[in-house]
Each structure stands twice: as C-alpha cells, then as structure tokens.
Amino acid sequence: MKKYSIAIVDDHLLFAQSLDSLISSFGNYEVIFHATNGKNFIDNIENQGKSPDVVLLDINMPIMNGIETMSWLKTNKPELKTIALSMDDSEETIIKMLRLGAKGYLLKDIHPEVFKRAITDVIEKGFYYSERITNTLLDTLDKKEKTKEEIFLKDREREFLRLACTEKTYKEIASEMFLSPKTVDGYRETLFDKLEVRSRIGLVLYAIKHKFIEI
Numbered sequence: 001m002k003k004y005s006i007a008i009v010d011d012h013l014l015f016a017q018s019l020d021s022l023i024s025s026f027g028n029y030e031v032i033f034h035a036t037n038g039k040n041f042i043d044n045i046e047n048q049g050k051s052p053d054v055v056l057l058d059i060n061m062p063i064m065n066g067i068e069t070m071s072w073l074k075t076n077k078p079e080l081k082t083i084a085l086s087m088d089d090s091e092e093t094i095i096k097m098l099r100l101g102a103k104g105y106l107l108k109d110i111h112p113e114v115f116k117r118a119i120t121d122v123i124e125k126g127f128y129y130s131e132r133i134t135n136t137l138l139d140t141l142d143k144k145e146k147t148k149e150e151i152f153l154k155d156r157e158r159e160f161l162r163l164a165c166t167e168k169t170y171k172e173i174a175s176e177m178f179l180s181p182k183t184v185d186g187y188r189e190t191l192f193d194k195l196e197v198r199s200r201i202g203l204v205l206y207a208i209k210h211k212f213i214e215i
Helices: 013-025 038-048 066-076 091-099 112-124 155-164 170-176 181-195 200-209
Strands: 004-009 029-035 054-057 081-086 104-107
Touching: 004 013, 004 038, 004 112, 013 029, 013 112, 029 038, 038 066, 054 066, 054 112, 066 081, 066 091, 081 091, 081 112, 091 104, 091 200, 104 112, 155 170, 155 181, 155 200, 170 181, 181 200
Parallel strands: 004 029, 004 054, 054 081, 081 104
Antiparallel strands: none
16 A cells, blocks of 8 residues: 655654554554744755655644745645645635635644544545635535536626635725625625635635646
8 A cells, every 4th residue: 555655844753743643543654754934844854855755734833833834835836736725714815825825724623533534535536625714615626516617607706716715805805896895895795606615715726626726
C-alpha cells in the first residue's frame, strides 16, 4: 500500500506532535517533516528537493504566516496540495486562502475521521471543503450540480460575482458598481438562489470551481 507524505506547518509544537501521531495511526500516511513557519517550510522543501503529497498549513505563525506561505506556493509550487488547518474561521481569511489555491480549509477542532477524509479527498478528488466552514458546496460533493452553461448570469451579476471574490466589503462593491447597497444586496440574494449557495464563501467556491474567476 502506497504511503502518502505529509508536511505539517504549525508553530505549536505540542499540536504538531499530536497531529503527527494521529496521521501515523491512519496507516497509509506519514509525516516527513514539521516546520514551525512558512520560511522554515520553504527551506525544507528547497533543501530536500522533494515535496510532500499534502501540506497542512496553519494561518497564524511568526516570521511567515499561512497566507504569505500560500502566496509563495501559488507562485512557486502551485501543484502542491495544501489544506489550511487553523482556528481562524473568519470569512476574509478563508476567502484569501481559497483564492490563493488552498484545496481545503479545516478548523483545528475537526473530528479525526473527518480530518482523515479531508486528506483522502484532497489526494483523490483534488479538494475538500467542510460543511462547517463553507455552509454550502451544494450539501455534498456528489450532488448533481447545474453546469456553468446551464446558469445564465447577466453581465452585472458576473461583475458582482467577480467583486464578491475580492476582499471588498459589500458597501465598497456597491460604490465600485455605482449602485446602492440595497441593489447590491439584491444581486447577492439572486446569485445565492441561482448558484444554490448560502454564503459569500459559497460564491467564491462556486466561482473558483466553475472558473468564473482564475486563481
């Protein structure tokens, strides 16, 4: 049975060691190294000349945080499958990480079985987005979705979707589109209905998955 290699990037040593033990118990996964921040992680993969199959990346770290590390990976190692693993559940952080190419976003209080499934899905399917974080993604990954071609979006709806995938607030989006906040709220609710999502993060995930935006 093939063993998949995992790298842990987290500045909390006790947590990282516990995570290492948990991953080892899964059988077909092994932790090849632990880095305490993004710079340490980059040094490891550059010196070893070998990349892990999956990277588990914390967000809040000294020297080089998870967002900065993910930005480096997008430019230098876009093929690396990275899962954000953090206590930060803010919408802004999740959107940043997804736009930078993270294949999943998990909170550290996740159940071990769900954690294992997330790693497996990222390796086999290329992504995993938990219901708790996204509150969307059409309930399950196996649910039949409307294709991009089956959904007609007006030009202004596409413009709103593109802006919703940025860090702008809805008020700032309204200003850029020369619309009232109430009208922008209307666009948001219309897209929630058309795309069958329930949050701004859902809009971002849908836009990425169906290539309405590039990451």
